[in-house]
Amino acid sequence: MRYPPYRVITEGFIRQATAAGAEIHLVDGSAGLVDRVTSLLGDAGAGSASNEFAVCAAASVEGIGPLAGLLAAVPGVRFDVTRETASHAAVGITSADWGVAQTGTLVCDSTAATQRLASTLPLIHIALLPSGRIVPDMAAALSHLDPQKARFIAAITGPSRTADIERVLTIGVHGPKRLVILIVQDGNAGDPRP
Amino acid sequence: MSDFVKSIDRALADPVLSSSLTRFSEAYRTGRARAFEGIDFEAVRTQIAERKSHAARNLDVLAERFTQQAQAAGAKVTRVSTPVDACQYVLAVANQSGARSIVKSKSMASEEIHLNATLEKAGIEVAETDLGEWIIQLAHERPSHMVLPAIHKTRGQVASLFSRQTNEELTDDIPGLVAVARRELRSRFLSADIGITGANIAVAETGSIVLLTNEGNARLVTTLPRTHIAIVGLEKLVERFDDIQPILTALPRSATGQLITSYVSIITGAAENTDGTPKDLHIVLLDNRRTEMAADPVFSEALQCIRCGSCLNVCPIFRLVGGHVFGKVYTGGIGAILTAWFDALEESRDIQSLCVQCGTCKDFCPANIDIPALIREVRDRVTHRDGLPFLQRAAYAVVNNRRLFHAALRAASIAQKPVAGGGFIRHLPFALTSMTEGRSLPAIASRPFRDDFPEIPQPECTETAIFYAGCLIDFVYPETGASVVKVLNHAGVRVVFPMEQTCCGAPARYGGSPEAAADAAKANIDALSAQSADYVVSACPTCTAALKIDFPELMDKFGTPDQQQSARIIAEKTRDFSSLVQQLASQGRLKFKQDSPGAGVTAYHDSCHLKRTLGVVNQPRELLSAAGYEISEMAESDTCCGMGGAYSIKMPAVARAVLDRKLTNIKATGAPELSTDCPGCVLQIRGGCDAAGIDVGVRHTADRIADRIAD
Ligand code: SF4
Numbered sequence: 066m067r068y069p070p071y072r073v074i075t076e077g078f079i080r081q082a083t084a085a086g087a088e089i090h091l092v093d094g095s096a097g098l099v100d101r102v103t104s105l106l107g108d109a110g111a112g113s114a115s116n117e118f119a120v121c122a123a124a125s126v127e128g129i130g131p132l133a134g135l136l137a138a139v140p141g142v143r144f145d146v147t148r149e150t151a152s153h154a155a156v157g158i159t160s161a162d163w164g165v166a167q168t169g170t171l172v173c174d175s176t177a178a179t180q181r182l183a184s185t186l187p188l189i190h191i192a193l194l195p196s197g198r199i200v201p202d203m204a205a206a207l208s209h210l211d212p213q214k215a216r217f218i219a220a221i222t223g224p225s226r227t228a229d230i231e232r233v234l235t236i237g238v239h240g241p242k243r244l245v246i247l248i249v250q251d252g253n254a255g256d257p258r259p
Numbered sequence: 260m261s262d263f264v265k266s267i268d269r270a271l272a273d274p275v276l277s278s279s280l281t282r283f284s285e286a287y288r289t290g291r292a293r294a295f296e297g298i299d300f301e302a303v304r305t306q307i308a309e310r311k312s313h314a315a316r317n318l319d320v321l322a323e324r325f326t327q328q329a330q331a332a333g334a335k336v337t338r339v340s341t342p343v344d345a346c347q348y349v350l351a352v353a354n355q356s357g358a359r360s361i362v363k364s365k366s367m368a369s370e371e372i373h374l375n376a377t378l379e380k381a382g383i384e385v386a387e388t389d390l391g392e393w394i395i396q397l398a399h400e401r402p403s404h405m406v407l408p409a410i411h412k413t414r415g416q417v418a419s420l421f422s423r424q425t426n427e428e429l430t431d432d433i434p435g436l437v438a439v440a441r442r443e444l445r446s447r448f449l450s451a452d453i454g455i456t457g458a459n460i461a462v463a464e465t466g467s468i469v470l471l472t473n474e475g476n477a478r479l480v481t482t483l484p485r486t487h488i489a490i491v492g493l494e495k496l497v498e499r500f501d502d503i504q505p506i507l508t509a510l511p512r513s514a515t516g517q518l519i520t521s522y523v524s525i526i527t528g529a530a531e532n533t534d535g536t537p538k539d540l541h542i543v544l545l546d547n548r549r550t551e552m553a554a555d556p557v558f559s560e561a562l563q564c565i566r567c568g569s570c571l572n573v574c575p576i577f578r579l580v581g582g583h584v585f586g587k588v589y590t591g592g593i594g595a596i597l598t599a600w601f602d603a604l605e606e607s608r609d610i611q612s613l614c615v616q617c618g619t620c621k622d623f624c625p626a627n628i629d630i631p632a633l634i635r636e637v638r639d640r641v642t643h644r645d646g647l648p649f650l651q652r653a654a655y656a657v658v659n660n661r662r663l664f665h666a667a668l669r670a671a672s673i674a675q676k677p678v679a680g681g682g683f684i685r686h687l688p689f690a691l692t693s694m695t696e697g698r699s700l701p702a703i704a705s706r707p708f709r710d711d712f713p714e715i716p717q718p719e720c721t722e723t724a725i726f727y728a729g730c731l732i733d734f735v736y737p738e739t740g741a742s743v744v745k746v747l748n749h750a751g752v753r754v755v756f757p758m759e760q761t762c763c764g765a766p767a768r769y770g771g772s773p774e775a776a777a778d779a780a781k782a783n784i785d786a787l788s789a790q791s792a793d794y795v796v797s798a799c800p801t802c803t804a805a806l807k808i809d810f811p812e813l814m815d816k817f818g819t820p821d822q823q824q825s826a827r828i829i830a831e832k833t834r835d836f837s838s839l840v841q842q843l844a845s846q847g848r849l850k851f852k853q854d855s856p857g858a859g860v861t862a863y864h865d866s867c868h869l870k871r872t873l874g875v876v877n878q879p880r881e882l883l884s885a886a887g888y889e890i891s892e893m894a895e896s897d898t899c900c901g902m903g904g905a906y907s908i909k910m911p912a913v914a915r916a917v918l919d920r921k922l923t924n925i926k927a928t929g930a931p932e933l934s935t936d937c938p939g940c941v942l943q944i945r946g947g948c949d950a951a952g953i954d955v956g957v958r959h960t961a962d963r964i965a966d967r968i969a970d
Contacts, residue, residue: 085518085521167518168519177531182482212465216332218525219478219523225473227437227474229389229390229408231412232282233414235437237438237441238440239388239479240479
């Protein structure tokens with residue numbers, strides 16, 4: 066199969082994810098990532114008091130490297146993701162493995178329970194998507210994952226929603242009210258390719 | 260009055276239910292169409308049908324493979340044959356682990372086996388966590404819709420349910436109510452011992468189950484408790500991991516008009532628990548007669564269903580009565596079929612009769628299931644088992660004796676009042692009594708068309724058409740028969756009218772008696788085969804469909820090889836009036852009056868059988884336009900008018916409500932006239948306009964065209 070140019074795919078992803086209610090930011094390199102996470106957490110009140118914090122289930126990001134050292138400086142970030150911390154956290158940070166342009170979907174290998182805790186319990190979910198990992202459709206994303214190894218594949222499109230009362234669309238039922246996707250460019254600029 | 264009829268009357272009188280369902284059905288169509296933009300729906304549904312029917316043919320092999328693969332990945336898989344077995348298994352798992360509390364995400368299969376009742380009786384707390392399901396649980400009700408369980412509840416009703424539950428004074432602010440559900444259920448999620456889900460798809464190749472949700476509850480249900488039990492109907496199996504794709508494309512688009520649900524979870528075996536242990540995952544493969552269904556030559560098709568709810572959303576009856584009248588877990592078109600199997604055939608007797616056979620659902624079904632045909636099959640088997648009610652049987656016997664039938668109609672036309680009121684004639688195949696309120700009924704014509712025809716001199720032409728009138732045109736609207744002949748003659752087609760032709764058998768066919776329908780077909784095949792002709796023309800779409808589709812099918816089942824052969828020849832020559840005449844007109848064989856300003860404005864109503872059974876949509880419109888009419892398109896022009904043959908007699912209140920809606924749409928066009936290609940629709944709509952004092956002229960397309968023929 067021949068895919069359209071990468072830039073077109075990325076634009077498609079941004080358009081569809083936005084239409085599904087996600088917030089998208091392009092961040093440049095580790096400095097850009099730290100800046101953006103700091104401001105998002107600041108707005109969410111994380112770090113302002115001892116009981117306001119973010120849990121981070123992402124160990125590293127492709128093209129950037131390990132996050133522990135990077136985010137240690139950001140007030141309120143914790144890396145111990147448990148039922149207790151995740152259910153009290155204002156924000157959960159996870160990695161995302163693939164972005165699907167057709168529907169604006171994130172596809173994540175969530176075999177590790179920490180990935181699921183951080184993306185289901187807090188009201189805000191921040192997902193870190195390497196810029197080279199956007200594919201045209203779901204079939205392409207799933208072809209990169211082996212269900213025998215990825216025991217829990219999670220496809221996430223926009224925030225949690227319901228229309229069960231009088232069909233009025235309401236955001237944030239059991240899962241996050243906000244889904245923030247940071248498309249992380251590795252800092253070497255240019256047109257990224259997978 | 261039976262409980263069933265009472266529940267229908269209650270539903271029809273419930274303003275919340277019908278207005279929210281109707282608003283939903285309108286918004287649904289737009290949203291769905293938008294979601295499918297750029298997608299080849301026919302290709303996707305062909306793929307789904309192909310893969311799911313392949314799975315249905317190989318259920319045992321797939322179940323075996325699924326079991327191996329899921330077990331290799333750390334799941335425990337068990338296959339159970341009855342709902343009781345399924346409940347016992349779940350109960351045993353709960354007891355072994357000493358579970359006290361369970362959280363569930365939406366699962367039709369668990370509703371099917373009435374799992375909650377079993378668990379609660381054992382003293383285990385169960386919380387439904389899908390918002391709609393939780394509302395229903397608090398109200399102690401049954402879901403009224405497959406996808407939107409609480410669509411019949413208002414925000415006010417939800418507020419009082421939640422207030423009672425939380426001991427708080429809650430307002431009817433919807434985001435506020437949703438926040439309450441989040442807060443209340445969050446602690447349940449965190450403390451539950453077991454999570455129970457269904458599955459939308461089960462993949463044999465990998466042992467994976469796939470769950471689609473919007474709220475995110477299934478993610479919590481499968482993540483937080485240490486034990487996860489998935490109840491999976493065997494029909495959820497597909498062979499390959501790739502088979503997920505077409506279902507993932509069609510299911511959210513068909514269900515809610517979304518490109519994809521917020522969450523899709525693909526779980527393969529035991530993933531990690533939050534304490535690092537592997538999940539205690541149990542998958543219960545539920546049979547409950549699914550293997551038996553798979554072996555049934557007709558009903559195996561129903562196993563293709565992906566439970567999207569489209570057939571409920573587009574049904575003109577469902578949006579008026581809602582799901583509760585079904586009194587069962589599975590509702591709507593597919594519900595009438597599944598209930599006959601998962602519960603029992605007799606449980607479906609009443610609900611299958613709600614189907615007006617308009618065929619709309621079939622156009623929308625993403626699994627390409629011929630839902631109306633399967634409902635007809637349920638109907639046939641119900642009557643086969645129970646026998647027909649006496650009056651219905653007597654009526655078919657009369658109809659199938661042409662002389663007696665026609666004599667009765669003639670007698671009725673002379674002594675209209677006493678006979679019509681005497682309780683007999685109303686069991687004849689069309690509604691000729693005033694029993695349906697809200698609709699005036701026509702008198703039987705004083706002279707049937709068959710008596711008029713010999714007096715219409717026939718020109719010598721190179722082409723000949725047999726005119727098959729059908730009961731309504733013959734005995735109620737003979738003037739339409741005259742119009743048909745006039746137009747055909749004008750186009751250079753000689754018309755013959757075999758006097759032995761009789762009722763097409765549709766009432767018996769739709770009434771659950773294929774044998775009686777076959778007898779009618781044989782009489783007509785004899786009558787029509789006696790003449791040679793280029794065309795067989797009918798101006799009744801139900802008759803046309805009978806000649807074109809039903810006769811060959813019925814003869815394959817009940818006829819001799821000769822009859823099969825004749826039925827096929829007739830079917831090939833059969834044309835509906837508008838398509839044939841439109842074709843002749845496009846060849847320049849008709850001359851229309853050239854006056855200005857033309858023939859005026861008319862709305863157009865698509866008859867169910869013309870549009871959906873015969874696939875004729877544009878021809879009547881083009882023909883009317885060519886004849887000088889301006890068409891004012893009407894909202895829901897192809898939604899059933901409620902006639903449905905004998906339906907308006909059996910389900911008068913429902914038919915009336917369907918008709919009311921049609922009348923509203925007609926009025927909204929502002930057109931002074933309405934045209935349609937079906938004499939049954941003329942009867943229903945003209946009668947409705949008359950009774951409601953709506954000043955719109957309702958006429959058959961053939962009459963409109965005959966008016967415009969240049970002298
Ligand atoms: S029968 Fe078809 S339309 Fe109805 S729920 Fe099943 S898949 Fe959907």
